[in-house]
Amino acid sequence: MKQSILNPNNLQTFAKEHKLQPFRVKQIIQEIYDNQNIRFEDMTTLSKDLRQQLDENFEILSIIPETILESEDNIKIWFKTHDNFTIEAVILFHRSKHEKESIKSKVHKVESQNKWPDDLTTLWPDRPLNRITLCVSSQIGCPVNCVFCVTGKLGIKRDLTRNEIISQLLFANNFIKTKFGKKDDQTLRAVRNVVFMGMGEPLINYQNVKKSIEIMIAQAGGFSLGKRHITISTAGIIPGIEQLIKDDIPVKLAISLHAPNQKLREELMPIAKVYTLDKLMKTIDDYVKVSDNRIFYEYIMIKNKTDKPELATQLADLLHGRLAHVNLIPYNMNPAIKLEESDERTIRAFKDILEKKGITVTIRDSLGRDLKSACGQLWYEKIANRHCEE
Ligand code: SF4
Numbered sequence: 001m002k003q004s005i006l007n008p009n010n011l012q013t014f015a016k017e018h019k020l021q022p023f024r025v026k027q028i029i030q031e032i033y034d035n036q037n038i039r040f041e042d043m044t045t046l047s048k049d050l051r052q053q054l055d056e057n058f059e060i061l062s063i064i065p066e067t068i069l070e071s072e073d074n075i076k077i078w079f080k081t082h083d084n085f086t087i088e089a090v091i092l093f094h095r096s097k098h099e100k101e102s103i104k105s106k107v108h109k110v111e112s113q114n115k116w117p118d119d120l121t122t123l124w125p126d127r128p129l130n131r132i133t134l135c136v137s138s139q140i141g142c143p144v145n146c147v148f149c150v151t152g153k154l155g156i157k158r159d160l161t162r163n164e165i166i167s168q169l170l171f172a173n174n175f176i177k178t179k180f181g182k183k184d185d186q187t188l189r190a191v192r193n194v195v196f197m198g199m200g201e202p203l204i205n206y207q208n209v210k211k212s213i214e215i216m217i218a219q220a221g222g223f224s225l226g227k228r229h230i231t232i233s234t235a236g237i238i239p240g241i242e243q244l245i246k247d248d249i250p251v252k253l254a255i256s257l258h259a260p261n262q263k264l265r266e267e268l269m270p271i272a273k274v275y276t277l278d279k280l281m282k283t284i285d286d287y288v289k290v291s292d293n294r295i296f297y298e299y300i301m302i303k304n305k306t307d308k309p310e311l312a313t314q315l316a317d318l319l320h321g322r323l324a325h326v327n328l329i330p331y332n333m334n335p336a337i338k339l340e341e342s343d344e345r346t347i348r349a350f351k352d353i354l355e356k357k358g359i360t361v362t363i364r365d366s367l368g369r370d371l372k373s374a375c376g377q378l379w380y381e382k383i384a385n386r387h388c389e390e
Contacts, residue, residue, distance in 0.1 A: 001082065005032070005058035006163045008221075014057060024050070029221045032060060036173040036188055062163040063087065065171055077171065081140065081164065085157055087199055089168040090135040091176070091191070132176060133193040136168045138209050139200025144235045146258070146269045148300060150336050151199055159205040165212035169194065169223060194225060197233040197254070203240025213249060227251050233298065235271050236280045241287055250291035254327075255284065257297045259306060260314035268306070281318070294323045301347050302331045303340035312350045316357035326354055326361045 003010045005028070015025045024046075031043040040046075040055040063079035066086070070076075075091040140157035142149070173190045180189050194216055196202040202209045213230060215222045233254040234240060241253070259265035265272040284295055297319065301307050315326065328351060331341045342350075347363055354361045 002057060002059040004062055004163050005054070005060055006062065006166060010058070014054075018053065020050075026220075028054070032170065033222055036170075036177045036190065038170055038174045061167040061171055062161065063167045063171075068175075075175070077168075077175070079168070079171070081160075085140045087137045087140055087160065087164070087168075089137060089172060089198060091172050092133040092135060094131045094133075131193065132189065132191050133195060134169055134172045134191040135195050135197045136165055137198030137200055138165060138196050138202040138205045142200050143204060144201050144269065144271050146235065146256075146271075148258075148268060148302060148331060148337060148339055150334060153336060156200075159208055160200070162208045162211040162215070165208060166215050169216065173223075190223070192225070193229045193231070195231040195233060195254070197231070201235055201237060202232050203234045203237035203243075206240050206243055210243075210247060210249065213251065228293070231296070235269055236275050237271070238275045238279055238283045241283045245287055245290050248290075250293060252293055252296065253284070253287060254296040254298055255280075257315075258300045260311055260318045264306070264311070268300075281322075285322070288323050292323075294325055297324055297326045298329055299326055300329045300331050301342035301350065303342045303346075305339065307342040307346045307350055309349065309353060312353035313357070316354050316359050319359055320357070324359065326359055327364055328361060329364045 005011055011025060011028065014020070015022075027045050028043070031037050031045060035043070035045075037043050038060050040051045040058075040060070043051055043054075046054075063081050065077055066080050067078045068075060069078075073093050075093075076088060077091070078086050078088050080086060137160060139159050141154040142151045143156035145152040145155075169191060173188075176189050176191070183189055196209065209232070213227075216225045216230060217227055218224070227250055231252040231254050232244075233256060235256045244251070244253075256269070257265075258268050259272075262272065262277045265277055287293070288295060299306065299315065319326065328347055330347060331339060333339070333341050351361045351363060
C-alpha cells in the first residue's frame, strides 16, 4: 500500500531521498490544503516528473469515495476505508426555500477517483453559496448505544485515524471546487464549518479528533478554520470535555442531552449511568467558564417519551441561567426501532414552554433529515445491514 502524504514524516523522508528543496515541500502541502487538490496530476505548480514520483509513492486520501447522494441542501458521501468499512460525511448547504425548489435528489456512483461523473456539475444551478458545513464521522459505528439510534445498534468497529477524518474534509473541499468553481473574487469555495456529528462519539476517539482539529485550524499545512467554526457533538463523555479544557481547545460543544432528568436519560442513553447528568452539567459549566461558548443541547422529540410538557418544564429548569441553546430534533422513524416521531403540534407546544421560560430554542429543519444525517439518526440501510450481519 502507498504511504499517506498526510503524515509529515513520510513527506520529509521522501524530500530527503529525492533532494527536494524545502520550498518544494511547502508547495506540495499548499497544493493539498490551499488549492484543494486530491490528485497529484492536478498539482500544476509541480513538475510533471515530481507529480509522477509522488503518485508512485503516496496516496492523498486515506479513504476512498464510493457513492455521492445529492439532495436539495445536502451532499452525502460514502467512503470505503482500507479495511473495507463504510463511513460517511455530509456537506450541508444553507439555501433559501426558493433555491431548494429547483433541485432534485440524485445519486452518483464514483467510478474512480480520477473520473468524476459527467453530469456532476449539472444538478445544481450556479448560485452563490455560503456557510458550507461538513458533518464528519469520527468512528466506524458507535459504542454509546442510545436506544433511538441505528448507528448505536451497529456497535463500534474502530476509531477513525486522524488521516481518515482529515480526508473527509479534503475530499469535500475538492468536491466543492470541482462542482462550483471559484467565487467572484476568484478565491476557492471551501468548507467553513466542521461538525463532528457523523458516525461515532468523537470524545471517545479523543486523540485522533484532537489531532484532526489541529490540522483544521492550522494556517500553514491546514484548513485555517476558526476554532469556533468547529463543533463537537458528544453524548456527554465527561473526561473528554475535561481534556478539551486542559488542552485549551475551545471548540463549540453540542451536547446530546435528550432527557432533562437522570432516570429518562439512563433509559435512552446507557452512557448516562457512567456520566451522570449532575456531573455532566457541572463539567459543562466549567467548559463554559473557560471557553465562554454557548452550549447547544440536542433534544430528540420522541412521541410519548421525551415530548411531554412536564419534561419541557424540567428542561427549562435545568438550563435556567446557563448559556444554552436547545435544538429540538424530530425523531426520524425507522423500522429497526420501535419509537415514533412526535407530531408537529406537540413539538411546537414543547418549544413554547421552553421559550416562555426564557430558553432559546430551534426546531431542527429538514437540513440533514431527508438524508437521515441528523445526529444520532444516521441510517443507511446498506451499511446497517452489512455491519449487523457481521
Ligand atoms: S446517538 Fe450518537 S452517541 Fe448515541 S449511539 Fe447514536 S451516534 Fe452514538
